[in-house]
Amino acid sequence: MKLSNVYIICIVLLAFFMQSCSKMNDLHQKYLDEGEIIYAAKVDSVAPGAGKGRIQFEMFIRAQRIEIVRIFWNDYTDSIDVQVGNQTGVMKVLIENMAEKSYIFQFVSIDKFGHRSLPFEVTGSVYGDKFQSSLSNRDIKIKTTLVAGELTITWGGAVEKGTRCDVVYTNVTGAQVTRKVPMSETTTVITDGNFLANKDLKYRTLFLPEVTVVDTFYTDFKAIPIAEVISVPNGGFEAPSITGYSMNPQPNVWTFTGTGAGMQRNGSPYGANSAPEGVQTALIQRVASISQTFDFTAGNFALNFMAAQRGNEAQSFEVYFDNTLIGLCKPATANFEYFVSNTFTVTAGPHKITIAGTIASDDNSGFIDDVKLLLDL
Numbered sequence: 001m002k003l004s005n006v007y008i009i010c011i012v013l014l015a016f017f018m019q020s021c022s023k024m025n026d027l028h029q030k031y032l033d034e035g036e037i038i039y040a041a042k043v044d045s046v047a048p049g050a051g052k053g054r055i056q057f058e059m060f061i062r063a064q065r066i067e068i069v070r071i072f073w074n075d076y077t078d079s080i081d082v083q084v085g086n087q088t089g090v091m092k093v094l095i096e097n098m099a100e101k102s103y104i105f106q107f108v109s110i111d112k113f114g115h116r117s118l119p120f121e122v123t124g125s126v127y128g129d130k131f132q133s134s135l136s137n138r139d140i141k142i143k144t145t146l147v148a149g150e151l152t153i154t155w156g157g158a159v160e161k162g163t164r165c166d167v168v169y170t171n172v173t174g175a176q177v178t179r180k181v182p183m184s185e186t187t188t189v190i191t192d193g194n195f196l197a198n199k200d201l202k203y204r205t206l207f208l209p210e211v212t213v214v215d216t217f218y219t220d221f222k223a224i225p226i227a228e229v230i231s232v233p234n235g236g237f238e239a240p241s242i243t244g245y246s247m248n249p250q251p252n253v254w255t256f257t258g259t260g261a262g263m264q265r266n267g268s269p270y271g272a273n274s275a276p277e278g279v280q281t282a283l284i285q286r287v288a289s290i291s292q293t294f295d296f297t298a299g300n301f302a303l304n305f306m307a308a309q310r311g312n313e314a315q316s317f318e319v320y321f322d323n324t325l326i327g328l329c330k331p332a333t334a335n336f337e338y339f340v341s342n343t344f345t346v347t348a349g350p351h352k353i354t355i356a357g358t359i360a361s362d363d364n365s366g367f368i369d370d371v372k373l374l375l376d377l
Contacts, residue, residue: 039118040111041066048105048124051214052132054096055103055124061088065111071095072106072119086112094214100128127209127217137205137219138165138183142338143302143374144201147229151190151201158183161207168221170198195226199377227302227374232353233294235305235371236277237263244268245283254292260285260357260365270365276306276336277370282355284317285365289356298348300376303341305355306369307331315366320354321346329355331366343376 041063049056059069061084069082071093082093102125109117139156146152153167167179171192181188181203195201201224207217233253240249247262256262264270264283275281282290303319309331316330319341327341355368 038113038115040109040115042109042117042120043069043107046105046107046120046122047212048122049212049214050125050127050210052217053100053126053128054094054098054214055126056095056214057093057105057122057124059091059093059107061091063109064088066109066117067112068110070108070110072108073103076106084109098126100126100130102126125210127215131209132217135205135207135217135219137203137222138162140224143227143304143340144224145227145229145374146195146377149191149193149195151193151195151226153188153190153224155181155186155188159205159207161209163206163208163216165203165205167201167203167224169193169195169201195377196228199226201226226377228377229304230301230373230375232371232373233292236275237280237282237369238278242280245270247283253294254282254290256288256290258286258288258357261288261290264367270310270367272310272367273308273334273336275369280369282368283365284315284355284357284368285363287357287360289354290368291352291354293350293352296346296348296351297375298346300343300345302343302374302376303327303353303371304374305329305339305371306336307339308336308367309334310365310367313362313364313366314359315364316358317366317368318354318356318358320352320356322352328358336367336369340374 043059044062045060047058064086066084067086069084070079071082072079080095082091084091102123105122105124106119107122108119138159141154141156144151144153162183164183165181167181167188169177169190171177172194179188179190202221203224204221205219209217240251242249242263242265245262245264245268247259248256249263262283263280264272266274266279270283272281284290303326307317307329309315311334316328318325319327319329321344324344326344329339331337357366
């Protein structure tokens with residue numbers, strides 16, 4: 001190749017590279033013309049706390065050059081300014097009169113020269129009437145009973161987002177007491193109440209919609225009906241003392257009707273689980289029954305007892321007050337379960353209660369124990 005050709009090629013390449021560099025500079029020139037962009041320091045962290053119609057933020061700031069933090073929400077259409085004044089540490093900000101929904105908030109710092117930071121984005125929720133209307137009290141599993149001045153509340157399962165229940169009652173000195181019951185507690189026993197004289201027993205359930213909140217939500221107070229426990233003669237079937245099992249065991253205040261009505265003791269051939277009260281239970285096979293007549297005072301009552309199946313059998317029981325059916329009990333398993341009848345109204349005088357088997361086929365058997373009356377107060 002001639003030397004002149006080499007020179008020509010070099011000149012062409014040089015011109016090409018100079019043109020390329022010129023175009024590259026054009027891309028950046030407008031930013032260079034505007035000068036250097038200076039950003040203010042950002043907040044270091046923000047912790048939101050949900051509330052009722054409001055939300056609270058805890059801002060953590062380490063930089064000493066933040067004059068104002070401007071908080072935006074609703075796609076930058078709403079905002080408030082928080083005066084920081086170059087201070088550091090944790091600062092609380094409460095925004096009120098907010099609609100119930102989830103939000104995205106942008107925190108923009110501004111220094112004394114007007115420089116702004118890049119946004120620090122945080123999500124948070126505000127709760128209100130919609131959430132409130134979804135709340136319901138924790139259930140009370142069985143009737144609240146009063147025995148010798150000792151009141152027992154048996155709770156149902158914990159409720160979602162519930163934290164505790166407040167139980168309010170009047171004690172023996174006449175003072176109003178609030179017992180704070182955690183969701184982990186399944187049975188609450190109150191020994192200092194004056195429930196026979198003052199039946200004003202009520203409760204409410206407290207809820208936290210999130211882990212970090214500024215407001216607690218409450219259900220309305222709900223009255224707790226109280227039932228005084230009235231003993232039934234030989235309600236634990238401990239007399240007469242037997243060995244194994246016995247059909248129609250005497251002497252007895254109970255009447256055993258049918259060939260399959262009797263009593264059994266823990267460890268008997270019937271294989272019942274241990275008696276929940278004492279060491280003996282009633283035994284009812286097929287359509288046999290047990291009954292007892294005794295004097296009632298006037299009032300509204302329910303019959304309460306524990307019942308269980310024999311193994312995997314399928315016995316069920318009808319419960320009568322005189323000749324009126326007041327309940328049907330069908331234990332699910334061989335474990336003793338709590339049963340309470342419908343409420344029935346009683347006039348003073350002698351009346352009969354009956355618990356009768358209903359399954360005539362095969363050898364279906366079940367067990368009854370700890371029979372009591374519940375008098376509504």
